[in-house]
Amino acid sequence: MDQEIRQVLAEHGRLAVDVSSLDENTDLFAAGMTSHASVNVMLALEDAFDIEFAESMLKKSTFESIASIRAGVLEMTDA
């Protein structure tokens, strides 16, 4: 799963650094992800994992790190 998340971030996150260098707790917004890019990341995650994030999860904190994204995706796939 982490590999797919990193793939999505590499394609859509428009980060200022190489995705492979990121720790799973690195703040993605501090790493250069704009709110515009985070929307694309979210859309690509929904496509990749065939999920739809709940309204309550559509907030900055869900997408702020690889770990938080993983938790969000797991919550939706378990639901």
Add this chain to the structure above:
Amino acid sequence: MTATTTAPPLESGSVDVVRLMTDIAEKVSGPAADEVDRLGRFPSETIDALRADGLLWALVPREFGGLGATLSEVSEGLVALGRQCASSAMVVAMHHIQVACLVRHGTNDLLRSYLAEAVEHQYLLASATTEVGTGGDVRSSVCAVDVEGGTFRLEKQAPVISYGNFADGILVTARRSEDSPENDQVIVLCRPPDLELEQVGEWNALGFRGTCSPGFVLRASGDADAVLDQPYGDISTQTMLPIAHILWGSLWLGIATAALDRARRFVQAEARKRPGTTPAAALRLADVSALHQQFSDLVRGSVRRYEEIEGDGERLSAIGFAIGMNSLKVSASTLVVDVVRQCMVICGLSAYRLDGPYSLGRHLRDSMGAALMVNNDRIMGNNAQLLLVHRGE
């Protein structure tokens, strides 16, 4: 119609912020409005009067020495000010946006003690968010804060700083550090004597001429605690953007209300000449009154919407709320032009003239600025993005 009718009931012993702001608007701002516009001069009499009554920092809670005013009170006060002098109202609105950011997000010791000092001296605060080289995108910065040994240093090329020459302090956005990407921004309180402004060009604009908004090269330094702790992105989403759109909408409503006042007086004067015959323009007056009511309910509904979740950072950050506050700005800035334009048709050449009691030239010019200050196309572009992921109310 009076601007005070929708003011919330006041607690006993509290200051009637709406009444005080309305009095100043009518007695001080209104009489000076045409001169402020014609000369493009700063409306110092309005600011001095608000300062004398402690109204510039009215939003500060009483525990920090302020008046503990609500956003709806300040909003109503700005409707009254906008009705008399849109330039004065815009200066006051922009100042209050900065105050709201400091009250909500300026939580460290230095900024809290600044709050008490600012209330005492009734400082006027300006803002420097736009920057040369970012294409008007306030959510990215070129300049960066350089912190060394507990001291920050900052230089910014600002294409516009409204009333920069008259402000006692400026909230400035910048990248967090030299190594930060363009969107990792912070906001810094910059103040004299460690604030230097080098003016670039003049402000000679179609409307809002009294806001005195030329460009500047801004150089500042100071205690590193003057950098607000939270990221600018969060401060913008939760406070600066919604409050800006609400307070701008309030003063634009004031402009529309002034135009409607003139149109109504015009039609009534016509009716008095021929009692028994409804003037042709009366139907158009009915039409524009309905439009004005939409506008008024939009602004006042938006204030309520904000106040209901004020203090809840999570709900203030929700996508639906952001879309709503963006739509407010676009709708209000469109409605103000529509109302003024229709009122101009009602009053005819009496409105087109630059003199006389029905002149609407200043109102039309001021209203045209609303869609341009943070361009509506940019805001709609943001909403287009947000709607790709919004789940509905």
